[in-house]
Amino acid sequence: PSGIEMATLSHAKIPTIKFTKLFINGHFVDSVSGKTFETIDPRTGEVIARIAEATKEDIDLAVKAAREAFDNGPWPRMPGVARARIMLKYADLIEENIEELAALDTIDAGKLYSGCKAGEIPQVAATLRYYAGAADKIHGETLKMSRELQGYTLMEPIGVVGHIIPWNFPSSLFFAKVSPALAVGCTMILKPAEQTPLSALFYAHLAKLAGIPDGVLNVVPGFGPTAGAAISSHMDIDAVSFTGSTEVGREVMQAAAKSNLKPVSLELGGKSPMIIFDDADVDTAAELALRGIVYNKGEICVAGSRVFVQEGIYDEFEKKLVEKAKAWVVGDPFDPEVQQGPQCDKKQFDKILSYIEHGKRQGATLLTGGKPIGDKGYYIEPTIFAYVKEDMLIARDEIFGPVMALSKFKTIEEAIKKANNTTYGLAAGIVTKNIDTANTVSRSIRAGIIWINCYFAFDKDAPYGGYKMSGFGRDYGLDALRKYLQVKSVVTPIYNSPW
Numbered sequence: 193p194s195g196i197e198m199a200t201l202s203h204a205k206i207p208t209i210k211f212t213k214l215f216i217n218g219h220f221v222d223s224v225s226g227k228t229f230e231t232i233d234p235r236t237g238e239v240i241a242r243i244a245e246a247t248k249e250d251i252d253l254a255v256k257a258a259r260e261a262f263d264n265g266p267w268p269r270m271p272g273v274a275r276a277r278i279m280l281k282y283a284d285l286i287e288e289n290i291e292e293l294a295a296l297d298t299i300d301a302g303k304l305y306s307g308c309k310a311g312e313i314p315q316v317a318a319t320l321r322y323y324a325g326a327a328d329k330i331h332g333e334t335l336k337m338s339r340e341l342q343g344y345t346l347m348e349p350i351g352v353v354g355h356i357i358p359w360n361f362p363s364s365l366f367f368a369k370v371s372p373a374l375a376v377g378c379t380m381i382l383k384p385a386e387q388t389p390l391s392a393l394f395y396a397h398l399a400k401l402a403g404i405p406d407g408v409l410n411v412v413p414g415f416g417p418t419a420g421a422a423i424s425s426h427m428d429i430d431a432v433s434f435t436g437s438t439e440v441g442r443e444v445m446q447a448a449a450k451s452n453l454k455p456v457s458l459e460l461g462g463k464s465p466m467i468i469f470d471d472a473d474v475d476t477a478a479e480l481a482l483r484g485i486v487y488n489k490g491e492i493c494v495a496g497s498r499v500f501v502q503e504g505i506y507d508e509f510e511k512k513l514v515e516k517a518k519a520w521v522v523g524d525p526f527d528p529e530v531q532q533g534p535q536c537d538k539k540q541f542d543k544i545l546s547y548i549e550h551g552k553r554q555g556a557t558l559l560t561g562g563k564p565i566g567d568k569g570y571y572i573e574p575t576i577f578a579y580v581k582e583d584m585l586i587a588r589d590e591i592f593g594p595v596m597a598l599s600k601f602k603t604i605e606e607a608i609k610k611a612n613n614t615t616y617g618l619a620a621g622i623v624t625k626n627i628d629t630a631n632t633v634s635r636s637i638r639a640g641i642i643w644i645n646c647y648f649a650f651d652k653d654a655p656y657g658g659y660k661m662s663g664f665g666r667d668y669g670l671d672a673l674r675k676y677l678q679v680k681s682v683v684t685p686i687y688n689s690p691w
């Protein structure tokens with residue numbers, strides 16, 4: 193289609209893959225079963241490397257190492273400032289390896305190389321530094337007791353943590369989980385998604401170089417129903433932090449409940465609304481809305497997948513949006529001119545195309561896009577459906593692709609009602625110059641993140657997580673420390689009176 197160019201697929205920058213084994217107790221090791229799995233380049237559908245596959249036996253070994261490191265190792269016992277120093281070194285090492293790390297995420301997940309290099313990987317280092325700054329400032333409080341007792345609380349690390357992450361942000365999510373857990377003195381096992389193990393293993397190597405003691409951070413690639421389930425059901429893991437789909441989040445919570453009742457935090461799916469009011473600058477709003485759905489090829493849980501536009505500017509908005517979508521450049525994510533790479537894998541690619549078919553069948557108007565691009569790799573055109581009704585599948589389900597459901601509204605009340613008509617509650621965008629409108633809507637939307645006159649305004653300082661079936665618990669901000677801590681009350685009589 194006009195405006196969309198396919199850049200030539202380039203293999204030029206593919207780095208040599210150095211780490212393909214499980215990282216347990218400070219060493220790269222084969223899996224107990226000897227099994228391996230393929231990781232695929234979504235630009236071409238070709239195999240990049242074979243990776244050791246963790247199953248239950250390997251998870252047991254990793255948990256044993258993490259347990260020993262927690263119960264007897266130096267990490268939870270050293271002063272926070274000493275942990276911070278190692279975390280700062282870790283951040284420096286990441287910065288020294290930005291290009292290689294960015295290239296690994298590009299070939300493994302189809303992410304834009306330029307975005308990883310200038311944005312995501314530097315932000316990962318910033319996240320580590322942010323939590324390093326918190327490592328020596330975690331403390332309990334003195335309690336005002338109602339009797340002649342002296343009471344205070346201790347904030348203790350929760351223990352051995354299991355992190356399970358998806359494939360859309362292999363680097364950011366690794367450090368969203370690992371950094372606060374390291375800061376408070378936990379030890380951990382992280383399972384990257386089976387689609388994107390490469391950067392996680394590189395980060396494991398850098399952790400060792402930085403001086404993180406053996407057993408503190410174990411990285412175990414493998415599949416969800418085997419390795420993932422072994423983590424969520426493990427009797428010796430003290431907490432699980434999960435990011436992924438709502439369906440799997442439910443399984444993780446069930447497994448945690450059925451095993452040792454470990455607390456879980458779940459950052460799950462979304463179907464986030466962007467609400468654009470008549471007073472908005474139409475061109476800016478159309479740009480924001482497009483980026484809201486095509487950023488990271490729509491593979492982001494906070495994608496602005498439902499766009500509601502007030503009737504006064506609707507026609508002009510629609511026209512601009514379609515023009516912009518047609519000019520959006522999809523192609524090889526290494527090409528600096530390209531704005532959107534391939535979907536992460538074949539499963540995701542097929543799922544998105546099937547939702548597009550549903551949209552057409554259920555009678556939504558396809559304004560632009562709707563087709564795959566090229567005959568190699570998993571590229572999909574930016575796709576915009578208009579006149580989408582609230583009960584259509586494309587308005588309800590998280591598609592996780594560059595597919596927008598656009599519709600019109602008249603009043604602010606109608607917009608709020610429609611925006612909240614979802615089982616999810618992750619994020620929302622509001623575009624207006626009217627502060628009353630912005631305040632009213634931001635307080636009326638049941639979602640964990642509200643962006644006013646911006647979208648994807650990520651900042652490690654801001655807690656990130658969902659309402660409703662988008663989960664609970666927060667990554668980022670000082671809030672994230674809480675899920676890796678537990679509170680202990682210590683009480684003693686003030687006078688030597690008997691109790």
Ligand code: ADP
Binds near residue numbers: 384414440
């Ligand atoms: P997506 O649908 O976006 O691939 P998933 O929720 O399936 O996301 O996957 C997110 C993470 O959860 C991945 O690391 C995956 O391997 C893991 N996972 C999948 N199924 C399970 C399960 N039953 N138990 C634990 N983890 C799982």
